[in-house]
Amino acid sequence: MAERAVPQENTGINTGIQQSNGPYPEATAECLDLEDSHQQGACVYDLCPGPSSSCMTTKELQQHWGAVKHRLKPVKLLFEIPSARTIAQHLSKYVVYQIVLIRSGSYDSKRVSVERRYSDFVHLHQQLLEDFSEELEEVILPRKLLTGNFNPETIWERRLALRDYLAQLYAVRCVRHSHHFLDFFTEPEQRRAHGLLRAGQFGPAVALLETVLELQEKMGGWQSPVLLVPTLCALTVCQRDLEEPESAFTMGQRALPTGTPGTQDHDPHHNCNTVVLLHTILQYTLRSDAGHQPHPEFSSRIQPEHPSSPLR
Numbered sequence: 001m002a003e004r005a006v007p008q009e010n011t012g013i014n015t016g017i018q019q020s021n022g023p024y025p026e027a028t029a030e031c032l033d034l035e036d037s038h039q040q041g042a043c044v045y046d047l048c049p050g051p052s053s054s055c056m057t058t059k060e061l062q063q064h065w066g067a068v069k070h071r072l073k074p075v076k077l078l079f080e081i082p083s084a085r086t087i088a089q090h091l092s093k094y095v096v097y098q099i100v101l102i103r104s105g106s107y108d109s110k111r112v113s114v115e116r117r118y119s120d121f122v123h124l125h126q127q128l129l130e131d132f133s134e135e136l137e138e139v140i141l142p143r144k145l146l147t148g149n150f151n152p153e154t155i156w157e158r159r160l161a162l163r164d165y166l167a168q169l170y171a172v173r174c175v176r177h178s179h180h181f182l183d184f185f186t187e188p189e190q191r192r193a194h195g196l197l198r199a200g201q202f203g204p205a206v207a208l209l210e211t212v213l214e215l216q217e218k219m220g221g222w223q224s225p226v227l228l229v230p231t232l233c234a235l236t237v238c239q240r241d242l243e244e245p246e247s248a249f250t251m252g253q254r255a256l257p258t259g260t261p262g263t264q265d266h267d268p269h270h271n272c273n274t275v276v277l278l279h280t281i282l283q284y285t286l287r288s289d290a291g292h293q294p295h296p297e298f299s300s301r302i303q304p305e306h307p308s309s310p311l312r
Contacts (some may be wrong), residue, residue, distance in 0.1 A: 077219065078102040079166040081159040086150055094118075095155060097162060102183070103218045113215040114185055118144070121162060127180040128169070135175065139168045182227075183221055186212050193234065202238040209235050228253050 080100040087094055100113040125141045142161040146153045170176045193208035213231045220227060231257035239248035 050125070076104040077170055078104055079163050079170070081163045084131075084155050084159055086155075093150070095149065095158075097159060098124070099185070099219050101215060108218075110214055112211055112218065114189065114215070115209070116184070118158070118162075120184065121165070124180060124184045128178065129176060130177065132172070132174055135172050136169075139165070139172065141165060182216070185219065187217050189215075190231070197234060197238060200241075203244050206235060206238045206242070209238065 062218065069283050078101070079101065081097050082100060084097045087096060090124050092118055096115040096117050098115055099112050100111050102108050102111060122144070123139060128136060142158060142165060145158075169181065175181055189208045190212050193205045193212065196202075196205035196208065209231055213228065213235065216228055216231060236251040236255065238250045239245075239251060
């Protein structure tokens with residue numbers, strides 16, 4: 001007798017904070033709920049495609065959902081502040097904290113980090129309170145100290161407190177969806193990279209932009225992919241001017257699917273025609289370097305229409 005089909009299993013993942021028991025516990029926050037997984041553009045049902053449940057036996061359904069559970073690992077964002085350093089300038093002295101972000105759920109070999117001052121945390125907290133005062137009633141920013149700021153023991157305690165503060169913020173769904181939280185980790189580096197790009201210092205700009213891109217990808221599971229487009233475009237321009245057409249072409253290809261008009265979350269402020277034109281120029285360059293002669297009509301189409309175009 002044929003086995004009976006059973007209903008499908010719910011694969012929602014709850015949100016919470018976990019602490020380890022070591023001397024330096026890792027602050028973690030579950031970052032996949034059911035709605036978040038849809039915003040990632042990857043529905044759980046697409047991870048393990050199979051036949052319809054109406055025509056599957058009990059054993060087949062068990063095997064199907066076993067494969068889904070195996071592939072869909074809980075994803076967490078881990079915050080660590082492993083070190084801090086004191087900077088003394090002419091009229092000021094302050095501490096900067098190294099923040100490391102690690103994406104769990106799969107092996108993450110890229111431990112990307114940024115440095116922030118305590119005043120940066122204060123600014124973030126003020127911005128978030130303007131939008132989410134009710135949601136952040138129980139999230140307390142470590143208080144400002146008037147004395148003993150540079151004491152090693154005080155710095156150690158502040159590191160742990162700020163790390164836990166970030167994890168508590170990330171556990172609040174509306175906060176981790178806000179642009180303030182993402183900008184806290186990426187905006188300073190992005191601003192410096194754009195300044196270097198305008199100054200023609202493409203090598204240092206690429207190093208900063210790669211850090212920004214890695215941070216955006218780690219935090220962007222719940223964000224629209226279109227947010228990566230400005231960084232990908234800036235990397236494309238830098239690598240083109242560094243005479244690395246293969247790398248520039250790869251970055252341009254990554255930007256095109258998300259930056260093309262008609263995508264779900266398209267931002268009209270992005271100049272997608274420029275991306276397409278630059279990508280076409282890179283295609284032409286690669287074909288020429290490989291010894292292929294493009295069609296004359298193709299060559300004429302890739303010339304910038306205006307002599308002052310930045311793509312010349």
